[in-house]
Amino acid sequence: MVAFLVALTIILLVTLDLLIRWRLARRAKPAPALVPAVTRVMDLLLPSLQLERFALPGGLFFHRGHTWVNLLFSGQVKVGLDDFLQKLLGRVDALTLPPLGTEIKQDKPFAMIRQGTRAVILTAPVDGVVCAVNTELEKAPGLLKRDPYTRGWLVALRPTNLAANLSRLKVGESALTWLKGELTRLQEYLYVTLTLKRDALVGATAADGGLLADGLLEHVDDETWAEFHTRFLSV
Numbered sequence: 629m630v631a632f633l634v635a636l637t638i639i640l641l642v643t644l645d646l647l648i649r650w651r652l653a654r655r656a657k658p659a660p661a662l663v664p665a666v667t668r669v670m671d672l673l674l675p676s677l678q679l680e681r682f683a684l685p686g687g688l689f690f691h692r693g694h695t696w697v698n699l700l701f702s703g704q705v706k707v708g709l710d711d712f713l714q715k716l717l718g719r720v721d722a723l724t725l726p727p728l729g730t731e732i733k734q735d736k737p738f739a740m741i742r743q744g745t746r747a748v749i750l751t752a753p754v755d756g757v758v759c760a761v762n763t764e765l766e767k768a769p770g771l772l773k774r775d776p777y778t779r780g781w782l783v784a785l786r787p788t789n790l791a792a793n794l795s796r797l798k799v800g801e802s803a804l805t806w807l808k809g810e811l812t813r814l815q816e817y818l819y820v821t822l823t824l825k826r827d828a829l830v831g832a833t834a835a836d837g838g839l840l841a842d843g844l845l846e847h848v849d850d851e852t853w854a855e856f857h858t859r860f861l862s863v
Contacts, residue, residue: 666822673818676841677811683711684807685777689797692806693735693751693863696777697797704760705790707753708781709741709772712810713861718843719743720769725783730758732785734793735863739782741772743846746853751863754793756785810860817859821852 684690689697694713698706722742732738738752762781765771771780787793798806845853 666819670815670819670822673841673844674815677815679804679808679811681841682715682807682811683777684803686800688777688803689753689794689799690803690806691734691751691753691797691863693753693861695750695753695782697753697794698777698781700784703786704784705754705756705787706781706784709750709776711776712807713748714773714776714780715842716814716844716856717741717743717748718773718846720772723765723769723772723782725761725765726758728758728761731788732756732758734789734796741769746850748857748861750782751861753797754785754787755789756787758783759786760784814860817856821855825849825852 687698689699690710691697694710696708696710698708700706720741721744724740724742726732726738730738732752732755734752734755736752737749739750741748741750761783762771764779765782774780845856848856
């Protein structure tokens with residue numbers, strides 16, 4: 629009798645161990661069709677995420693929150709949104725800019741772009757006091773997309789700590805290297821995100837069946853939108 633109980637106990641333990649191993653193996657094993665599907669999506673998307681697709685004018689200083697600064701002969705500076713963010717963002721429904729006289733600080737929020745119920749918070753590239761606001765954007769926020777570096781500027785500032793601020797920004801070759809790194813980060817982020825979530829990207833298809841970086845964020849779910857904001861715009 630004792631021998632029977634011992635044998636039965638051993639069988640139960642072995643069966644339980646096999647069951648646990650089987651369940652762990654099922655959890656660790658990816659869905660068989662997922663990775664090839666992600667690879668196909670990335671193959672379509674990558675051509676529009678190449679460096680030459682993004683404008684990067686010389687002489688402008690770029691902040692890691694994807695805003696820029698242009699030094700004016702008057703001593704003031706203009707601030708705007710870079711081509712990387714405007715392309716990915718896509719449609720611009722509304723824009724909130726600080727009123728005249730507002731003091732803004734480098735690395736702190738100063739403006740907001742809305743797309744439907746979602747928003748992007750922009751970070752100030754330098755310290756300064758707002759001395760002009762681009763009122764054209766109130767009537768035509770699409771200027772941010774059509775002309776982000778000239779007519780699509782956001783605000784003009786009287787800088788208050790310019791030399792120190794500029795030392796933390798990217799210009800010329802350093803800006804080019806930085807943008808290359810951002811595009812690499814974005815590609816890696818999209819691959820991981822699409823691997824983990826089948827439905828993170830649900831559109832952005834071009835006429836020829838490819839995928840476009842332009843407007844990519846319009847086609848991601850809310851969780852992916854928020855995660856992109858944290859990874860690429862928060863400082």
